[in-house]
Amino acid sequence: MGQLEGRCVFITGAGGVLGSTYVRRMLADGARVVATDLPGERADGLQDRHGEDPGFGFYELDVSDEAAVEAIFQRVMADGWQPNVVLNNAAITGEMLMGKGKAFPDFADTSVEDFEKTLRTNLTAAFMVARQMDRDIVGNYPATLINVASMYALNGAHHGIYEGMPFKNFSAYGVTKAGIHGLTVWLAGYWAGRQATVNTIAPGAVYNGHSGEFQRRVSELIMAGRMGQPDEIADVMLFLASEAAGYMTGQMVNVDGGFSAW
Numbered sequence: 001m002g003q004l005e006g007r008c009v010f011i012t013g014a015g016g017v018l019g020s021t022y023v024r025r026m027l028a029d030g031a032r033v034v035a036t037d038l039p040g041e042r043a044d045g046l047q048d049r050h051g052e053d054p055g056f057g058f059y060e061l062d063v064s065d066e067a068a069v070e071a072i073f074q075r076v077m078a079d080g081w082q083p084n085v086v087l088n089n090a091a092i093t094g095e096m097l098m099g100k101g102k103a104f105p106d107f108a109d110t111s112v113e114d115f116e117k118t119l120r121t122n123l124t125a126a127f128m129v130a131r132q133m134d135r136d137i138v139g140n141y142p143a144t145l146i147n148v149a150s151m152y153a154l155n156g157a158h159h160g161i162y163e164g165m166p167f168k169n170f171s172a173y174g175v176t177k178a179g180i181h182g183l184t185v186w187l188a189g190y191w192a193g194r195q196a197t198v199n200t201i202a203p204g205a206v207y208n209g210h211s212g213e214f215q216r217r218v219s220e221l222i223m224a225g226r227m228g229q230p231d232e233i234a235d236v237m238l239f240l241a242s243e244a245a246g247y248m249t250g251q252m253v254n255v256d257g258g259f260s261a262w
């Protein structure tokens with residue numbers, strides 16, 4: 001028996017680097033998986049890889065669209081899925097917000113519009129998914145929510161490592177990731193006694209084709225001396241999604257090779 005037997009996992013932003021790893025690993029470990037993402041190449045890739053698996057379902061979902069989030073659990077339940085694990089994984093990175101290849105503005109030139117777009121996708125959307133979970137799931141059967149933060153939630157970025165790189169650490173990113181853990185601790189108490197737990201996972205720097213120079217700079221800040229692999233984050237995500245994590249709530253788990261401990 002896999003450690004996720006009996007789990008039905010609902011995940012946002014499932015087609016990304018980490019999301020797609022969670023989907024693959026969770027299916028292999030016995031979970032049924034309801035994957036959601038924006039339409040596009042990532043969504044198509046997921047469906048190409050797992051579409052034949054009867055334990056896999058895919059739904060287009062823009063997490064910043066309130067009406068779509070309000071309808072999503074009823075939609076998937078009408079199709080026979082009963083999610084008991086919900087993963088707030090979708091996020092917009094600074095790079096995605098600006099568009100690949102476009103120069104990042106300095107902090108002084110950052111627009112309120114870009115800041116608020118990031119808030120909407122990374123934080124307001126997580127609140128909307130949690131609120132819908134409260135309306136449609138919590139109290140009806142036992143369930144758990146996992147919010148995804150970052151090593152930049154409670155630690156500032158070493159901005160120097162981004163010097164000359166095509167991407168930077170964007171102010172709204174860290175702000176939203178700190179807020180995510182605020183949502184976790186608030187909800188943990190609110191759901192106490194209702195058979196619903198909620199925790200935060202805070203991944204570190206995950207390797208995704210970064211240049212040798214960037215790897216060298218960031219690795220100096222990591223006790224493990226290297227960037228992480230998506231499967232190393234998935235190892236901990238699978239535990240949090242499993243029954244074995246049933247006595248944990250309101251916690252943040254750092255999976256960052258020691259970055260946050262220095």
Ligand SMILES: NC(=O)c1ccc[n+]([C@@H]2O[C@H](COP(=O)([O-])OP(=O)(O)OC[C@H]3O[C@@H](n4cnc5c(N)ncnc54)[C@H](O)[C@@H]3O)[C@@H](O)[C@H]2O)c1
Nearest residue numbers: 013015016017018019062063089090091148150203205206
């Ligand atoms: N990769 C890392 O190094 C790292 C480190 C710390 C935290 N994280 C966090 O882990 C999570 C997954 O990151 P990733 O590396 O897989 O990123 P990614 O950019 O590869 O994937 C993010 C996914 O979110 C989706 N998304 C963006 N806006 C959306 C919207 N409005 N509605 C629905 N989906 C939307 C994208 O389509 C994409 O599939 C994010 O919350 C990210 O902040 C990643």
